Amino acid sequence: MKKLSKEELKALENEWTDCRALEKLVEHYWRMVYHTVREAFVRYNAPFTKQDIEDMRNEVFAELLDRECRKLRLYREDGGRSFKNWIKLIASRTVGMYVRKKDRPGVFGGDYLMPLDEMTKVPELRDEIRRLEARQSLHRALDCMEKLPHKECLVLKFLFSDGLSVPEIASKMQEEENNIYQIRHKGVKHLKDLLRQIEGEQR
Amino acid sequence: MKSSCIDTIMLARYIEGRITDEDRELTERHFSECDACRQDFLVASSLIADEDIPDPEPILQKESRTILQQLKHRLKEDVAALCEWIRVVPSELAVQPWFPYFESREAFSPVRSAADTAPDRELPMHYAYHKKTLNDLEAEIYIRKTADENASMKVRVTKGDDKAKNVRITLKQEGIRDVSRPLQHENVLFENLIFGNYHLVFIWYGKNQKQIYHFQFRLDETGISEKNDRF
Numbered sequence: 001m002k003k004l005s006k007e008e009l010k011a012l013e014n015e016w017t018d019c020r021a022l023e024k025l026v027e028h029y030w031r032m033v034y035h036t037v038r039e040a041f042v043r044y045n046a047p048f049t050k051q052d053i054e055d056m057r058n059e060v061f062a063e064l065l066d067r068e069c070r071k072l073r074l075y076r077e078d079g080g081r082s083f084k085n086w087i088k089l090i091a092s093r094t095v096g097m098y099v100r101k102k103d104r105p106g107v108f109g110g111d112y113l114m115p116l117d118e119m120t121k122v123p124e125l126r127d128e129i130r131r132l133e134a135r136q137s138l139h140r141a142l143d144c145m146e147k148l149p150h151k152e153c154l155v156l157k158f159l160f161s162d163g164l165s166v167p168e169i170a171s172k173m174q175e176e177e178n179n180i181y182q183i184r185h186k187g188v189k190h191l192k193d194l195l196r197q198i199e200g201e202q203r
Numbered sequence: 204m205k206s207s208c209i210d211t212i213m214l215a216r217y218i219e220g221r222i223t224d225e226d227r228e229l230t231e232r233h234f235s236e237c238d239a240c241r242q243d244f245l246v247a248s249s250l251i252a253d254e255d256i257p258d259p260e261p262i263l264q265k266e267s268r269t270i271l272q273q274l275k276h277r278l279k280e281d282v283a284a285l286c287e288w289i290r291v292v293p294s295e296l297a298v299q300p301w302f303p304y305f306e307s308r309e310a311f312s313p314v315r316s317a318a319d320t321a322p323d324r325e326l327p328m329h330y331a332y333h334k335k336t337l338n339d340l341e342a343e344i345y346i347r348k349t350a351d352e353n354a355s356m357k358v359r360v361t362k363g364d365d366k367a368k369n370v371r372i373t374l375k376q377e378g379i380r381d382v383s384r385p386l387q388h389e390n391v392l393f394e395n396l397i398f399g400n401y402h403l404v405f406i407w408y409g410k411n412q413k414q415i416y417h418f419q420f421r422l423d424e425t426g427i428s429e430k431n432d433r434f
Contacts, residue, residue, distance in 0.1 A: 027267035031259035043246045085251045092247040154235040
């Protein structure tokens, strides 16, 4: 099958958002959605099988066609700039919802418990105490983060929970890097003050 | 209290930078509170920015036809009734017997305003009409858009050709007080409905027993959709 030109694609996008020529939609995006779904699983750090990818790909198209192509119509009504990105966004969200589902079937489901005989190492008490203390400090810091102004809280979460760099955060939030550095600096200072306050209260 | 999760449209606007300052603030505030939405944003924005995701060759037309048929078959089992907003001028409605029950004569008169250049110009309205069978009863629901994300709804319940007797209709919406009315006249009116999820409960006090019927639906910019699990 030959690829479509930009003009042909644009004409088809108008039809798709009118719930027409859907065979062409499937024809054109079937494989792209497969790749996007696979990448989404990777970025969610979620284990997956080939069956998961195929199921999710089908689920994405079902979402697009459901309720008389409601999600396709929403794209047009919102005046979106890129149809391909809209499809990627739907695919990403569909995978996200699946990954977070508690009753997700199989080994990778939320309810999966590791059998005792699969545990190869019994942890030492000393290590466990250290780990517990570290967890408690982390929880305290996370609780304090929730009390920060939302922008500082968001930047610190991007940095420490999500592992993004300052340039990456600036790009995602469409802000200047200097702004993000400043927000980070303020946030860290506020956080330290809050933690000191808590430690003072506990003594 | 955490704010409600970000919908796909808002997420798309934020990622593409097509968002108002007010919405940006709300969205970022929500990201700071909700790990799931923040994660969704990070994954979606990285996928969209990733130019390494291949733009593969289309599949064969024959394959896509088969896939589409399978998808549609699957959706038929899941999908609920959908009524889209119908855009019409009032004079077109007058020929249908149902609507005069719900609208006063004035509603069908041409609307004039200073801005109108043609004196007989009628302003269009948007409405949706849905019929639901509830065992022996039949409910007719007529919803008219009154503003951008606002509507009013009239409900009529019949048994055979007559108005059903001893029926109470309750409209529920999460976070809002229930509104419950007996069906005394031809219909029951619910006004100032903001777009969102609703639950209509019909209670019929029959001779020997009480029967309860439910109709869950969503009102939004596309029309009225019956709710199911996929909602």
